[in-house]
Amino acid sequence: xxxxxxxxxxxxxxxxxxxxxxxxxxxxxxxxxxxxxxxxxxxxxxxxxxxxxxxxxxxxxxxxxxxxxxxxxxxxxxxxxxxxxxxxxxxxxxxxxxxxxxxxxxxxxxxxxxxxxxxxxxxxxxxxxxxxxxxxxxxxxxxxxxxxxxxxxxxxxxxxxxxxxxxxxxxxxxxxxxxxxxxxxxxxxxxxxxxxxxxxxxxxxxxxxxxxxxxxxxxxxxxxxxxxxxxxxxxxxxxxxxxxxxxxxxxxxxxxxxxxxxxxxxxxxxxxxxxxxxx
Numbered sequence: 001x002x003x004x005x006x007x008x009x010x011x012x013x014x015x016x017x018x019x020x021x022x023x024x025x026x027x028x029x030x031x032x033x034x035x036x037x038x039x040x041x042x043x044x045x046x047x048x049x050x051x052x053x054x055x056x057x058x059x060x061x062x063x064x065x066x067x068x069x070x071x072x073x074x075x076x077x078x079x080x081x082x083x084x085x086x087x088x089x090x091x092x093x094x095x096x097x098x099x100x101x102x103x104x105x106x107x108x109x110x111x112x113x114x115x116x117x118x119x120x121x122x123x124x125x126x127x128x129x130x131x132x133x134x135x136x137x138x139x140x141x142x143x144x145x146x147x148x149x150x151x152x153x154x155x156x157x158x159x160x161x162x163x164x165x166x167x168x169x170x171x172x173x174x175x176x177x178x179x180x181x182x183x184x185x186x187x188x189x190x191x192x193x194x195x196x197x198x199x200x201x202x203x204x205x206x207x208x209x210x211x212x213x214x215x216x217x218x219x220x221x222x223x224x225x226x227x228x229x230x231x232x233x234x235x236x237x238x239x240x241x242x243x244x245x246x247x248x249x250x251x252x253x254x255x256x257x258x259x260x261x262x263x264x265x266x267x268x269x270x271x272x273x274x275x276x277x278x279x
Contacts, residue, residue: 009038011063011071015056015086017078020045026096027074039072053082057089064090131177138173141181142166147198150181155272156202157182158195158246159209160238161229162219164256164264168209171265176276178269190241195249207268208246208253213239215257 012031014023020043031039044056063071073091075098077083087093101112140146141153143166150156155178157165165182172178183199199206213235220230228234246253252271254264269276 008036009040010069011067012039012041013056013060013071013073013091014041014043014076015047015053015073016043016045016076017048017082018045018076020076023074023076023096026076027094030094047077047082048079050082050085053077053085057086060089060091127177131174134173134177134179135170137179138169138181142169144183144196144198150198150202152179153181153202153205154178154274155180155207155268156199156205157207157209157268158185158199158251159253159256160185160211160216160242162216162223163209163211164261165209167261168256168264168268171261172268175265176269176274178274185238185242185245187238190238190245193245195245203249203251205272206249206251207272208242208251209264210243210246210253210255210257211239212255212257 012027014020014027016023024043028041031037042059044059047053047056060071060073071091073086073089073093075083075086075093075095077086077095078097080098083095083098087095087098105111137149137152141150155169155172157169157180159165159182161184165184169180169182172180183196185195189196194200195203195206213232216239217230217232217235220227220235224230243253245251254267256264259267
């Protein structure tokens with residue numbers, strides 16, 4: 001492999017006949033393997049006619065002509081005619097459906113539907129609305145806002161303020177359709193030495209999130225600088241108190257300091273033995 005210059009940049013286009021989410025997810029998974037390259041990303045969704053695709057290809061070719069390097073095109077176009085047209089662009093075209101659907105058809109002996117929008121459309125209305133219901137439930141039970149219907153929660157996250165409870169809860173709801181509530185562990189709880197009474201009946205659903213004190217201090221300082229809330233001594237006390245409480249009640253905990261929301265959510269799904277619903 002040739003030595004790369006210190007600064008390398010390439011244009012990447014995600015072209016889709018629907019939202020572009022599939023192309024972005026698959027394409028970005030590949031691009032993360034190239035740390036030395038700065039990718040300039042552009043998503044062109046709802047390319048569902050020859051005219052729209054012609055405009056997209058013209059945009060790609062213009063970048064190629066002006067920049068001197070071929071862009072990378074990640075395509076999730078299902079229509080075969082549109083797929084052929086995008087492959088004429090002056091670019092490295094990664095056509096996911098063309099590359100994977102044909103071998104699957106050949107292997108199982110069944111032609112695909114070639115229907116656009118199956119990955120991120122409403123192909124199953126029951127599951128779609130179940131996911132919306134999960135999101136509504138999670139929003140209503142964010143940060144201890146409501147204690148109603150907690151018996152319907154599949155997961156209840158606990159931890160100190162700003163340790164990642166809300167984004168993890170929303171990711172579980174939106175990505176997997178999991179009804180997730182979350183409750184903050186506060187100084188009042190630590191002084192009493194007890195969990196909030198409202199969640200005591202659901203200890204089997206509790207999962208704790210912990211965080212390093214210095215990371216917590218940094219996050220809190222962005223929200224409330226120079227306050228007791230973000231003071232390092234307070235962060236040390238709260239994180240230590242939260243971990244002690246989780247140990248006392250036998251609550252399984254996960255360190256969010258260096259883990260992504262995706263990693264935390266997936267680990268919780270595994271430990272809680274919940275079914276992953278992929279939408």
